[in-house]
Amino acid sequence: MIHNTSKALFERAQKVIPGGVNSPVRAFRAVGGEPIFIQRAIGAYLFDEDDNAYIDFINSWGPMILGHAYEPIEASIVAAVQHSTSFGAPTRKEIEMAECILSMLPNMEMVRMVNSGTEATMAAIRVARGYTGKEKIIKFEGCYHGHGDSFLIAAGSGAVTMGFPDSPGVTQGVANDTLTAPYNDLAAVESIVAANKGTIAAIILEPVVGNMGCVLPDIEFLKGLRTLCDREGIVYIWDEVMTGFRLSTSGAQGIYPVVPDLTTLGKIIGGGLPVGAYGGKKEIMQCVAPAGPVYQAGTLSGNPIAMSAGLTMLTYLKQHPEVYTRIQSTTASIVKGMEAIHQKLGVSYTINSIGSMYTLFFTSEPVTNFESAKKSDTVLFGKYFRSMLSQGIYLAPSQYESLFVSTAITEEHITQYLQAHENALNDIHT
């Protein structure tokens, strides 16, 4: 594969954009080599600036669950554009969007639209603090909640990939208000709460983690946190920016029998446009301005183009729950195929998966939290990634990410993927 155009663009980009990219993981630093520049995409395929084709297993980090350039979504965007791109005033579409979200997430009573997942989580903890009158939050090592100051403590995703789980520029004051615990460790949370009695406003987590690679929750852990939050007057926040409308029509809440107080959304909710949302119990959401005193605003929030794309996406998913059966079965075939290959080659690697999310960890030990995820051999992962890329398979350029399957993946793609996987393992072991 020739990447001359991407190489030239990356050189040019680095002169004007920090690191040449607008979001760190895209730079491929964790896997060696240089990023490829994407020119267009359709269905399961990405095409780079040198016209190489790749089967996409990132799907814009989740949003393109129906594959790229999905016709109904594109059509809704084109239709909306004819009526101008922004008003900064209320619209009918925003109500339809809110009603649609609430109909899909029965635990949510009110919702506010924002422009990214980061905005959603930042707002959610502010509201939790305003509502409880308390200041500290608890998050989990390796969970990623966007790039808000409060969350860049022991953060996952790009932060860990780049080796900066704690970022310079976050003040000590902010850091002091963020307490961290190991994922799936209820006892650790209990003791943090006991040691900080009456000062915790919120506990926030990814109900299924994608940002240290795919890590599944212990149901008792999710339930235990609910009980703890009820007992201590803590707002329980599920960050479903990744899992929302990914794991089911009602996200992780459709799978686990636990009800959070607030939920944050993003990624799929915008159908590929920059959208986020946060919502939950009416009593808490009524604290948000102008209904209440907690300030949160956005010039472009509820943007008509974004609402059209998002509403088309959500309406489609709501009407076609078979989407989830399909992508889950695609994922199961991939995982089963990989395991058969591992057995044949006599290698042992951990694969975590749920629904249409999965991660191959280059460790033979179970991965249940950040500590165990970090046992993965990231050098080996880098080699594997480069081999897969050279065979036309586009994976997340980091060990600490989940992969996402879209409805555009066919049997033929699975076969191609598994062949590439076997070749890649043979490559890296010789």
Ligand SMILES: *Cc1c(COP(=O)(O)O)cnc(C)c1O
């Ligand atoms: C992607 C992600 C975010 C951040 O969303 P952005 O739109 O990138 O700001 C927050 N939380 C989780 C769980 C995510 O996966």
